[in-house]
Amino acid sequence: MRDINKTDLEIPDFALVVLIGSTGSGKSTFAARHFLPTEIVSSDRCRELVCDDETNQDVSADAFELMRDIIGKRLKHRKLAVVDATNVRAADRKASIELARRWHALPVAIVLDPGVDVCVARNAKRPDRPFGAGVAQRMTMEIRKGLGGLQREGFRQVWKLGSEASIDAANVSRQPLWTDKRHDAGPFDIIGDVHGCAEELQVLLGKLGYSLTWSGHRGERSVVVSPPEGRKAVFVGDLVDRGPNTPDVLRIAMSMVAAGTAYCVQGNHERKLGRWLEGRKVVIAHGLQQTIDQLETQDRGLKEALPAFVDSLRSHVWLDGGRLAVAHAGLKEDMVGRGSGAVREFALYGETTGEIDEFG
Template sequence: MTVQRPDSWKDQRGPFDIIGDVHGCARELEKLLEKLGYTLKSRGPRGTRTTRIAHPNGRKVIFVGDLVDRGPASMDVLRLAMQGEADDTSRCVIGNHDDKFLRWLMGRDVQVSSSLKTTIKETKQEKRKFLNQARAYLESLPGHLILDDGRLIVAHAGLPEKFHGIESRQSRAFAMYGETTGQTDDLGFPIRRDWARNYTGTPTVVHGHVAEKKVRHKNNVWCLDTGVVYGGKLTALRWPEEEIVQVKAKRDWFPNPRWN
């Protein structure tokens, strides 16, 4: 399966529901989709369930990436996203956690962090056929998507205008990780530059990646990662309405010293 072109959905005008970092929080995702008006049809027990989604008004879901890691049900989230891709009811861009899990599935030498361990643990209950399908799906995900005739850009960590429509190694790295200084803070987290501070592009850019307790919106850039896996909220941005819809986390699933 080849990587999707960033403009593969350029002529899709929505309406869309853009959902922030899910990180394996499948129950919260289902609850948010229901709140957004989607019907969910699930088959199989939790942990191996397949869920199909549909909206009576034809709305479609766009995931900002980081489907996996840290939460309790990464495989259920993957299955829902993969089924949505097959049914043409959702699209997703690659997140840095999705990419690292993909590299692990490919047998690459990756550092198995505490975040990745939660996903690897789930794979032990899976059949090889599903893991091969998951690998093919993750390999196909683009670094960013161009939607609504170019009025909307979705990338996991955001994307400055100079990279819009370009699927290169440099643009893909920025889309997954943002712009870092190469230094870390006193908690060991990478120090990132605020690229959105200087954004003057016409397209609206929607991303996740940096968990904050409130939705951040400035210079036509939205950040939707509101830390559901840390006990925060799972957030969706309705497009073109620019309306925020949220559900609270069932619990704190993974420790984060910044959220104490």
């Protein structure tokens, strides 16, 4: 849950934003203030499109079917969409979560709760809302009851604006997904699975024009890597396991990523190492034991920095104005530049059957 008092809402620039609020909470006003008209998919507007009357509840089923169709088309084309409806109950939000998953968009909930009295007073001023205070009271109670479960429903971000003042003061900004590096045009040197072969990696980098400067002694070494002018390396994962010197491979990659001279995506071996570092149960195979043994002899600095580095690795990087995507195992076209569990799994393992081999 995001800070209830925070009014600076930083959302992904590709997302499905679900507004949650009682009738009279100001959802449509909020949407119009912070999003483009083409981004907003309103239940009232869809009722109007269906039957020329936005208040006609008899056509709600068709109106919501139209909403889902429009949202799906926007997400298909990697366009942000905003669901402007009350979205009071988990059942009302389920279709939005399913659409976000289908198109690998991050689902974001923005809860507007200015208070029941505010909602009732606003509704009383609108002739198209002849119902009494009970509707707003019931909706607000439902929203507050379900607030704690929004992340379990699948929302990756949950923002709550809990007063009229915070709603008025809110500012929505958009951030590129961590995979989105389209601004970087390279040129790039794409380096495949290194698997602990530090000596060979250094030879390869040298042939590509990179220079490496080591300091310290074995076990407590550090390295600075200077790239050729304008070039950048992209490591395709599986830095670790099997080879004789995984620690130095990690030092090189970590140093380059920290300096901004390389990108690195996650491989299935980094995924498994990360799970082991978290203390989770994993099958020690496929070279992981060599990595564990080699890390035991290293300085505390490397071992302390390693969990955060492994955790920071993303499914893929999207580069060069969208013309290049780099992932470990592969990526479908409709997954590029998007974020979901399915994208991560495909990037790590490709098309799988779901079966598990003797190595887990």
